Amino acid sequence: MTPAHRSFAPSSAHPLARRRLLTATAALSGAALLGGTAHAAEKPTWPAAFPLPAGWQPEGITIGSRPYAYFGSLAHGDIYRADLATGRGTVLSTGLGAGHPTVGLKVDPYGRLFLSGGDSGELRTADGRTGGIEKVYAVGGTFVNDVVLTPGAAWFTDTYKAVLYKLVLGRRGAPRDVETVPLGGDWVQGDGFTANGIERTPDGSALLVVNTVADGGGLMRVDPRTGAARAVDLGTARLPNGDGLLLLGRTLYAVQQAQNAIDVFRLNASGTRGTAITRITDPRFRIPTTAAAWGRRVYLPNARFDVEQPQPDTEYDAVAVRQV
Template identity: 60%
Template sequence: MQHHLARRGFLGAAVALGAAALTAPLTAGTAHAAGPGGRWPTGFPLPRGFQPEGVTIGHSPYAYFGSLGDGAVYRASLATGEGRIIHQGLGAGHSTVGLKIDRPGRRLFLAGGWSREIRVVDARSGALLRHFTGLGAETTMVNDVILTPDAAWFTDSFQPQLYRLALDRTGEPAHELTVLPLTGDWTQGPDFTANGIERTPDGQALLVVDVFQDGGSLLRVDPRTGVARAVDLGGLKIPHGDGLLLLGRDLYIVQQAVDQIDVVRLDPAGTRGTAIARITDPDRFRIPTTAAVWGDRIYLPNARFGLDPDPAVADYDVVSVPRV
C-alpha cells in the first residue's frame, strides 16, 4: 500500500471477466489482454465497500482478502467467485493490509496498518488467536507479511524495522514479538518507505520494497542481523512497488499506482535480477495492490485508491492474469 494513496477515496467498478493480460519482454513494450482459458472466472466481485488490499491463497482454491475499512477477512472460491466474510474484524480503525495463510491452511497472519497491530486468526472459524498492539511508534503502519518455516515477518512502512513473530515446529505462533532494525544499505525516507516483503529463492534472506531509496529499490535483508543490501535489478525502478510474489526464481512486483506488474528473474540468493516481463491490463487493472497464485493464474484485488469519492459504498473486484 502507498501511504499517500491509501488516505484517498475510491469509485465503483463493474466486474470485468473477459480479458486476461498477456506478458511480454520489457524491451518489447507493454502487452495487453487476451482471452482467458478454462472455465473458472477470471474476475469476481467483492462485497460493496469492502476496501481490499491484501490477498493470500493456500493449498486449496480459496482466496482470502483483507479489508482496509474494518479489518474483516473475506474468503472466496476461485472456482465460482462466491464467498463470505469469515472474520468480522475489529471495526473502523483496525485495518487488515497484508495477510498470509500458513501451509496447512489453519491460520491467517494479518498486518494491521495504522492500528499498529498484528493479528493471527483461525482460518476456519475466524476466531482471533493472537493480538499484538501498540507496535512501533505513533506513525507506525504494519503493512505486509511473509511466512518462513520458523517465523512470520512484517514490514513497518514508517520505521526502519521488521517485526518477527516466531513459529514453533507445528506452526503455532509465539506470544511475543521481536523487532529487527534495518541497517546496511537501507535508506529510510521522510514518509512512507517499506512496503511488500518476500523470501529469496534460496530461502536464506528476505526481500523488502523500499519505495524511497534510489527512486524505488528492492533490498535483500539478512534475517539474523537486519543488514540490508540493494538488489541489482539492472536499472529497473519500483517507486510504486507494493506486493511481492515469488514463484520459483520469478519475482512478481505489483506496481499499484501505475497499474502494472513487473516480473524479475532472480539469482538463487536474491542479490540480482533481470526484468523479463511486464503485465498490464488497462481495461481491468484499477490500482491492484498485491498478488497470489493458484495454478497458472495470478489473482489481484483492485484497491481503487484515489478513484472513489466514498470507499465505504464503492464496488470492488478481483482480477486474474496468466503467470509468466
Template identity: 70%
Template sequence: MAPTERSFARRTLLIGAAALTGTALPAGTAHAAGAAPWPRRFPLPDGFRPEGIAIGRAPYAYFGSLANGDVYRASLATGRGAVVARGLGAGHPSVGLRVGRRGRLFVAGGESGEIRVVDARTGETEQVYATGTTFVNDVVLTPDAAWFTDSFAPVLHRVALDRHGRPGALRTVTLGGDWEQGPDFTANGIERTPDGSALLLVNAFANGGGLMRVDPGTGLARAVGLGPARLPNGDGLLLLGRTLYAVQQWQNAVDVFRLDAAGTRGTAVTRVTDPRFRIPTTVAAWGDRLYLPNARFDVDPPRPDTEYDAVVVDQV
C-alpha cells in the same frame, strides 16, 4: 545467531517447495472437463476496500479489508464468497496477510500497529500483538517465523513460529546497511530470496524505489541490483521459483524479474498490464494464474457503495 536463524535458509527452501507443490497446478487444470470455466474476474463486497490477498493449499482466496479489518474468502472456482472473520472495526484494518498451517491467517494491521492471528475456519482472532509502531504493512511466512514490514519505521517485526506453525514471541529487528528510510511510505511488500537465505523488501524511497535484500539475523540490508528498473510504487511481492512479481499499484502494472538464487541481482523480464487493473496492490497464485485485488485508491474518499473486485491474469 540463534538456532532458529541458522536453520532459516535450509528449512525455508523445504517449505517453499512444499507450498508451491500445494498451490500450483499444471496449466489447463484450473477446472474439471465439462465444468464452467473458472472466472477471470469476480466481485468483492461494496465498500470492502481490499488490499491484501492470500491463497493457501486450497483454491480459495482471502482478502483483507482496510475499512474494518474483515477477512473475505472467495472460491476461485466460482468467484462467490463471504466474510469469514470479522475485524476489530474502524482503525484496525487488515492489510497484508498470509495463510499458515491449520488455517491460521497472519494479518498486518496497518495504522493500528497490530499483528493479528486469525483462525479462518472459526473466524476467531486468536492473538493480537501490539508492535508500538505506526503502520504494519505486509507479511511473509518462513518455517520459523512470520515477518512483517513497517512502512514508517526502519524495522521488521518477527513473530516466532513453532514446528506446528503456532505463533510465539514477538521481537523487532532494526534495518541497517543500505536501508534508507523516507519521509513517507518506505517499506512495503516482503518475500524470501529463491534460496531461502534472506528476505526481500520493497523500499519505495531509496534510489527511486527498488528492492532490498535483508539478513534476517542482523537486519543488514543490501540493495538488489535490478539494472535500470525502479519500483517507486512497489507494493506486494510474489516469488515463484526464481521469478519475482512486483505489483506497481499506481502504475497499474506488475513488473516481473528473474532473480539469481541468492536474491542479490535481478533482470527485468516483462511488465504485465491489463485494462481491468484499477490500482492493484497485491498478488497471489493458483495454478498458472495470478490473482490481484483492485484497491481503487483513486476513489477518494472511498464510499460504502464503492464497487471492488479481483482480477485474474496469466503467469509469465
C-alpha cells in the same frame, strides 16, 4: 471474537486510493527458509474476475493449499474468503472495527491467518477456518504493512519505521513472541512512505523488502539474522510504487499499484540480482496492490486508491492474469 458469515455471490456488474498513505503468495515448501509451491491447475471455466463486497476496500490477498482466496479490508479489518472455482464468497471474519484495518495477510499450511494491522500498530492471528481472532500483538508499529511466512517466523514490514517485526513460530506454526529487528546496512528510511511488500529469496537465505525511496525505488535483500540490508541489482528497473511481492521459483512479480502494472523479474538464487522480464498490464487493473497464485494464474485485488472517499456502495473486485 465470534466470526460473521455473510454470503456474497458475483453480480452481473463489472466493477471497475492510491492508498491514503500510498500503499502473495505461494504456500511454504519443505524446510527451505524461503521458497514456493506449485498448485493444481485451475479449470478454464473458473472466473478470471469476480466482485468483492461493496465498500470492502481490499488491499491484501493470500491463497493457501486449497483454491480459496482471502482478502482483508482496510475499512474494518474483516476477512473475506472467495472460492476461486466460482467467484462466490463469504465474510469469514468480523474484524476489530474502524482503526483496525487488515492490510497484508498470509495463510499458513495449518490454516492460520497472519494479519498486518496497518496504522493500528498491531499484528494479529486468526483461524482461517472459523475466522475467529486468536491473538492481537500490539507492537507499537506506525503502519504494519505486509507479511511473509518462513518455517520459523512470520515477518512484517513497517512503512514508517526502519524495522521488521518477527513473530516467532513454534511447533505446527504456533505463534510465540514478537521480536523487533532493526534494519541497517544500505537501508534508506525516507521521511514518509518507505517499506512495503516482503518476500523470500529463491534459495531461502534472506528476505526481500520493497523500499520505495532508495535509488528511486527498488528492493532490499535483508539478512534475517542481523537486519543488514543490501540493494538488489535490478539494472535500470525501478519500483517507486512497489507494493506486494510474489515469488514463484525464481520469478518475482512486483505489483506497481499506482502504475496499474506488475513488473516481473528473474532472480538469481541468492536474490542479490534480478533481470527484468516483462511488464504485465491489463485494462481491468484499478490500482492493484498485492498478488497470490493458483494454478497458472496470478490473482490481484483492485484497491481503487484513486477513489478519494470510498463509500459503502463503492464497488471492488479481484482479477486474474496468466503467469509469465
